[in-house]
Amino acid sequence: MSALAAAFDAMFADPNVGRDAVYTPAGSEPVPVRIVPRRADTISEFGEARVWSETVRLDVRVSAVAEPRPGDGFEIDGEAFVVQGEPVRDRERLVWTIELRPA
Template identity: 85%
Template structure:
Protein backbone atom coordinates (compact mmCIF):
# COMPACT_ATOMS: atom_id res chain seq x y z
CA UNK A 1 0.00 0.00 0.00
CA UNK A 2 2.91 2.38 0.68
CA UNK A 3 3.94 2.26 -2.99
CA UNK A 4 0.40 3.23 -4.01
CA UNK A 5 0.34 6.12 -1.54
CA UNK A 6 3.72 7.31 -2.82
CA UNK A 7 2.49 7.15 -6.42
CA UNK A 8 -0.67 9.11 -5.55
CA UNK A 9 1.38 11.72 -3.69
CA UNK A 10 3.61 12.13 -6.75
CA UNK A 11 0.59 12.44 -9.04
CA UNK A 12 -1.06 15.11 -6.90
CA UNK A 13 2.25 16.99 -6.50
CA UNK A 14 2.96 17.01 -10.26
CA UNK A 15 2.35 20.59 -11.52
CA UNK A 16 1.06 19.21 -14.84
CA UNK A 17 -1.66 17.15 -13.12
CA UNK A 18 -2.40 18.43 -9.62
CA UNK A 19 -3.54 21.93 -8.72
CA UNK A 20 -3.89 23.99 -5.59
CA UNK A 21 -7.39 24.56 -4.24
CA UNK A 22 -9.07 25.67 -1.04
CA UNK A 23 -11.57 23.37 0.67
CA UNK A 24 -14.05 24.90 3.12
CA UNK A 25 -16.30 22.55 5.06
CA UNK A 26 -19.74 23.95 5.95
CA UNK A 27 -19.30 25.85 9.19
CA UNK A 28 -15.52 25.41 9.16
CA UNK A 29 -12.42 27.27 8.12
CA UNK A 30 -10.60 27.05 4.77
CA UNK A 31 -7.94 24.39 4.19
CA UNK A 32 -5.35 24.40 1.39
CA UNK A 33 -5.45 21.12 -0.57
CA UNK A 34 -4.14 19.59 -3.80
CA UNK A 35 -6.66 18.33 -6.33
CA UNK A 36 -6.71 16.60 -9.69
CA UNK A 37 -9.47 18.31 -11.68
CA UNK A 38 -11.77 16.47 -14.09
CA UNK A 39 -13.87 18.91 -16.07
CA UNK A 40 -15.71 16.73 -18.53
CA UNK A 41 -19.18 17.22 -19.89
CA UNK A 42 -21.96 14.83 -18.96
CA UNK A 43 -24.98 13.63 -20.88
CA UNK A 44 -27.82 12.46 -18.66
CA UNK A 45 -30.87 10.48 -19.69
CA UNK A 46 -34.22 11.90 -18.59
CA UNK A 47 -37.03 9.80 -20.03
CA UNK A 48 -36.60 10.00 -23.80
CA UNK A 49 -34.57 13.20 -23.58
CA UNK A 50 -30.82 13.53 -23.30
CA UNK A 51 -29.62 16.50 -21.28
CA UNK A 52 -26.10 17.91 -21.67
CA UNK A 53 -24.50 19.63 -18.71
CA UNK A 54 -21.07 20.93 -17.92
CA UNK A 55 -19.67 19.04 -14.97
CA UNK A 56 -16.99 20.00 -12.52
CA UNK A 57 -15.40 16.95 -10.95
CA UNK A 58 -12.22 16.59 -9.00
CA UNK A 59 -10.21 14.06 -7.07
CA UNK A 60 -8.83 14.90 -3.62
CA UNK A 61 -6.88 12.71 -1.24
CA UNK A 62 -8.72 11.34 1.80
CA UNK A 63 -5.63 12.29 3.82
CA UNK A 64 -6.41 15.97 3.09
CA UNK A 65 -10.23 15.92 3.19
CA UNK A 66 -11.49 13.22 5.53
CA UNK A 67 -15.27 13.68 5.21
CA UNK A 68 -16.47 15.94 2.40
CA UNK A 69 -20.21 16.57 2.40
CA UNK A 70 -22.75 18.12 0.06
CA UNK A 71 -22.74 21.87 0.70
CA UNK A 72 -19.01 22.05 1.47
CA UNK A 73 -17.08 24.37 -0.83
CA UNK A 74 -13.99 24.40 -3.00
CA UNK A 75 -12.28 27.37 -4.59
CA UNK A 76 -10.31 26.52 -7.71
CA UNK A 77 -8.48 29.26 -9.61
CA UNK A 78 -10.74 31.86 -8.00
CA UNK A 79 -13.92 29.98 -8.95
CA UNK A 80 -16.15 29.10 -6.00
CA UNK A 81 -17.95 25.76 -6.19
CA UNK A 82 -20.15 23.69 -3.89
CA UNK A 83 -20.23 19.90 -3.53
CA UNK A 84 -23.38 18.39 -4.98
CA UNK A 85 -24.26 14.77 -4.46
CA UNK A 86 -22.36 12.32 -2.31
CA UNK A 87 -18.58 12.11 -2.75
CA UNK A 88 -17.32 8.63 -3.69
CA UNK A 89 -14.08 7.00 -2.50
CA UNK A 90 -11.93 4.79 -4.68
CA UNK A 91 -11.50 1.09 -4.01
CA UNK A 92 -8.39 1.62 -1.87
CA UNK A 93 -10.20 4.41 0.03
CA UNK A 94 -7.39 6.88 -0.64
CA UNK A 95 -9.08 9.33 -3.02
CA UNK A 96 -12.47 11.04 -3.11
CA UNK A 97 -14.12 11.82 -6.45
CA UNK A 98 -16.34 14.83 -5.95
CA UNK A 99 -18.88 16.52 -8.22
CA UNK A 100 -19.27 20.28 -7.90
CA UNK A 101 -21.61 23.00 -9.09
CA UNK A 102 -20.84 26.72 -9.30
CA UNK A 103 -21.60 28.53 -6.03
Protein backbone atom coordinates in the same frame (compact mmCIF):
# COMPACT_ATOMS: atom_id res chain seq x y z
CA MET B 1 3.16 3.23 1.88
CA SER B 2 1.73 1.18 -0.95
CA ALA B 3 2.81 1.62 -4.54
CA LEU B 4 -0.65 2.97 -5.38
CA ALA B 5 -0.49 5.56 -2.58
CA ALA B 6 2.94 6.65 -3.82
CA ALA B 7 1.59 6.98 -7.37
CA PHE B 8 -1.32 9.13 -6.15
CA ASP B 9 1.09 11.33 -4.16
CA ALA B 10 3.21 11.84 -7.30
CA MET B 11 0.13 12.63 -9.40
CA PHE B 12 -1.19 15.23 -6.96
CA ALA B 13 2.26 16.81 -6.61
CA ASP B 14 2.84 17.02 -10.39
CA PRO B 15 2.31 20.67 -11.46
CA ASN B 16 0.91 19.46 -14.82
CA VAL B 17 -1.82 17.41 -13.16
CA GLY B 18 -2.47 18.60 -9.61
CA ARG B 19 -3.57 22.10 -8.68
CA ASP B 20 -3.84 24.16 -5.53
CA ALA B 21 -7.31 24.78 -4.14
CA VAL B 22 -8.93 25.83 -0.89
CA TYR B 23 -11.40 23.52 0.84
CA THR B 24 -13.86 25.04 3.30
CA PRO B 25 -15.96 22.64 5.35
CA ALA B 26 -19.39 24.09 6.18
CA GLY B 27 -19.03 26.23 9.31
CA SER B 28 -15.27 25.78 9.57
CA GLU B 29 -11.99 27.36 8.53
CA PRO B 30 -10.52 27.12 4.98
CA VAL B 31 -7.79 24.54 4.36
CA PRO B 32 -5.34 24.57 1.42
CA VAL B 33 -5.39 21.28 -0.52
CA ARG B 34 -4.10 19.78 -3.76
CA ILE B 35 -6.68 18.55 -6.24
CA VAL B 36 -6.83 16.87 -9.63
CA PRO B 37 -9.63 18.60 -11.55
CA ARG B 38 -11.91 16.73 -13.94
CA ARG B 39 -14.17 18.88 -16.05
CA ALA B 40 -15.72 16.12 -18.06
CA ASP B 41 -19.03 16.55 -19.81
CA THR B 42 -21.76 14.06 -19.04
CA ILE B 43 -24.71 12.81 -21.00
CA SER B 44 -27.74 11.89 -18.90
CA GLU B 45 -30.80 10.12 -20.14
CA PHE B 46 -34.21 11.43 -19.20
CA GLY B 47 -36.92 9.30 -20.77
CA GLU B 48 -36.30 9.42 -24.52
CA ALA B 49 -34.12 12.52 -24.28
CA ARG B 50 -30.37 12.68 -23.82
CA VAL B 51 -29.20 15.76 -21.94
CA TRP B 52 -25.63 17.04 -22.23
CA SER B 53 -24.27 18.94 -19.25
CA GLU B 54 -20.94 20.39 -18.31
CA THR B 55 -19.76 19.03 -14.98
CA VAL B 56 -17.08 20.00 -12.53
CA ARG B 57 -15.54 17.11 -10.65
CA LEU B 58 -12.32 16.82 -8.77
CA ASP B 59 -10.24 14.27 -6.97
CA VAL B 60 -8.78 15.06 -3.56
CA ARG B 61 -6.81 12.82 -1.23
CA VAL B 62 -8.64 11.37 1.76
CA SER B 63 -5.60 12.33 3.84
CA ALA B 64 -6.26 16.00 2.98
CA VAL B 65 -10.07 16.00 3.31
CA ALA B 66 -11.35 13.40 5.75
CA GLU B 67 -15.13 13.76 5.32
CA PRO B 68 -16.36 16.09 2.59
CA ARG B 69 -20.10 16.74 2.68
CA PRO B 70 -22.68 18.39 0.44
CA GLY B 71 -22.60 22.12 1.11
CA ASP B 72 -18.84 22.27 1.74
CA GLY B 73 -16.93 24.63 -0.54
CA PHE B 74 -13.91 24.63 -2.81
CA GLU B 75 -12.19 27.60 -4.39
CA ILE B 76 -10.26 26.78 -7.54
CA ASP B 77 -8.40 29.50 -9.47
CA GLY B 78 -10.57 32.18 -7.85
CA GLU B 79 -13.85 30.41 -8.69
CA ALA B 80 -16.10 29.27 -5.85
CA PHE B 81 -17.85 25.89 -5.95
CA VAL B 82 -20.10 23.92 -3.60
CA VAL B 83 -20.03 20.15 -3.09
CA GLN B 84 -23.09 18.65 -4.74
CA GLY B 85 -24.20 15.13 -3.89
CA GLU B 86 -22.29 12.57 -1.87
CA PRO B 87 -18.54 12.30 -2.48
CA VAL B 88 -17.31 8.83 -3.46
CA ARG B 89 -14.04 7.18 -2.39
CA ASP B 90 -11.97 4.97 -4.65
CA ARG B 91 -11.62 1.26 -3.98
CA GLU B 92 -8.40 1.72 -2.00
CA ARG B 93 -9.96 4.52 0.11
CA LEU B 94 -7.20 6.95 -0.87
CA VAL B 95 -9.02 9.50 -3.06
CA TRP B 96 -12.43 11.21 -2.99
CA THR B 97 -14.17 12.04 -6.26
CA ILE B 98 -16.37 15.06 -5.65
CA GLU B 99 -18.95 16.68 -7.92
CA LEU B 100 -19.26 20.46 -7.65
CA ARG B 101 -21.63 23.19 -8.72
CA PRO B 102 -20.88 26.90 -8.97
CA ALA B 103 -21.47 28.78 -5.72
